[in-house]
Amino acid sequence: MARNLLLIGTTGSGKSTLANVISDTINFKESEASVSETRDIQSERFYINGVRYNIIDTIGINDTYLTTHQVLQTIVNTTRTLRGGLNQILFVTDGRFTRVEITAYNLLKKVIFDEDVYEFTTIVRTRFPSFRDDLACDEDYARIINENEQVFDIVESCNKIIHVNNMTVIEDPDQNSRFDSREKLLSHLINCQRIYRPKNLTELNEKTKENMEEREILQQTLIQINERIEEIKRNVKKQQVELDKQTKESLKILEKIDSLNEIISDETEQHIESRNSDFLVKCNIM
Ligand SMILES: Nc1nc2c(ncn2[C@@H]2O[C@H](COP(=O)(O)OP(=O)(O)OP(=O)(O)O)[C@@H](O)[C@H]2O)c(=O)[nH]1
Ligand SMILES: [Mg+2]
Structure with a gap:
């Protein structure tokens, strides 16, 4: 059974780019303008050290065309059909947590996940040029958790925060940043071996079976x-x-x-x- 990785986050935070970086493909459409790009759920299979993974890109919260409710609905519908549960939820953020994504995450926790969701959530902080510098990452982490209480609650409780910089080929022609970001992410993911089967989701699936x-x-x-x-x-x-x-x-x-x-x-x-x-x-x- 493949390990499922679910990407969530506001529109433009870098989900599709991250999906390309992790799966080492160019199959996910990265946006060029500030307009919402991903219009539908998309997934891709790949392997890390012989372990089969399935990465699922979702529509951005605060999408230009859909309401947050509609976006959450598609996330719920996708998550409930995943055979083999969830290996990790990747909460993608460019470092500025918005109220709408915090509300959306809490809503997902209430509707399909539960208190255990934090253990299976990795925050991926994109657009961080000093991602190779541990001290700079720690400083950024401190800045983020001091933003407000709600952000503190999520970030402090979650599995881990990983800083990356997935620059475009124009910004970084050799793509060294993407390569190093990928290495960082994979060495974390390979150690996340547990499978999350949220009670809420099982209950919901029983009701509608x-x-x-x-x-x-x-x-x-x-x-x-x-x-x-x-x-x-x-x-x-x-x-x-x-x-x-x-x-x-x-x-x-x-x-x-x-x-x-x-x-x-x-x-x-x-x-x-x-x-x-x-x-x-x-x-x-x-
Ligand atoms: N410099 C830099 N640019 C990034 C990074 N991640 C994403 N980008 C750029 O940010 C823009 C948006 O990235 P996407 O991956 O399309 O964002 P998304 O979250 O999938 O957006 P939606 O599909 O609209 O929800 C693209 O132009 C990317 O090239 C990063 O870590 N560093
Ligand atoms: Mg996208």
């Missing part, structure tokens, strides 16, 4: 029906082509028959005329 099973069956049936519709459409198209071809062929033959009819009629007339004249000659009529 029957309807979810029925929905799954209907979804499968829908897929099959849609495939059949597509097949019929393809056949109709093929038959339409065949119908056109046969209609053309039939018209051609009809024209040929018409022309043959004319020729035959001419030949018959000629024959009668010639026989007629022979007969008349024989009878001395002419």
Whole structure:
């Protein structure tokens, strides 16, 4: 079973970039403007030292197009379908915790997670140029927890805070920053071996089990029906082509028959005329 890593955080905090860095791919779309980029949940499989991981990128909280409630709904729906529970929640922040993301995290804790969520949450602080300097990271940590009480509660209780700097190829052509950030993250993740199966989520899944099973069956049936519709459409198209071809062929033959009819009629007339004249000659009529 793969170890699931769930990314959460405000829009533009660097979730998709982090997903690329951790999974060592470029499959997650990184935004170029200050507009929300990730429009849907996306996941990617990868391996660390032979261990299979599944990283799940989510829509940003404070998204330009969706309400926080809608974003949380998609996170809840995704998390509940994860077979194998959660290995780690990566709370991505650029260092300025906003009220809306703190509220969202607390709401998730209440709705699908529980008090244990902190043990399975790693805060990833992005855009930190001095991420290789432990002292600078400690100073930044102290600054963050002194921001306000709510931030203090989350950051102090969570598993760990990791500073990274996932610069773009324009900012850092050799991508050394991304490489070193990845090393830092992987050496932490490989040590997070426990699996989180939140009680709230199990309870919620129990409550909705029957309807979810029925929905799954209907979804499968829908897929099959849609495939059949597509097949019929393809056949109709093929038959339409065949119908056109046969209609053309039939018209051609009809024209040929018409022309043959004319020729035959001419030949018959000629024959009668010639026989007629022979007969008349024989009878001395002419
Ligand atoms: N310098 C630097 N830039 C970063 C870092 N992380 C992300 N960025 C840049 O920040 C911008 C936003 O990053 P994304 O990864 O698209 O952010 P996101 O959280 O996925 O945003 P949404 O999909 O809108 O929720 C991109 O231009 C990234 O290149 C970082 O650690 N350092
Ligand atoms: Mg994104």
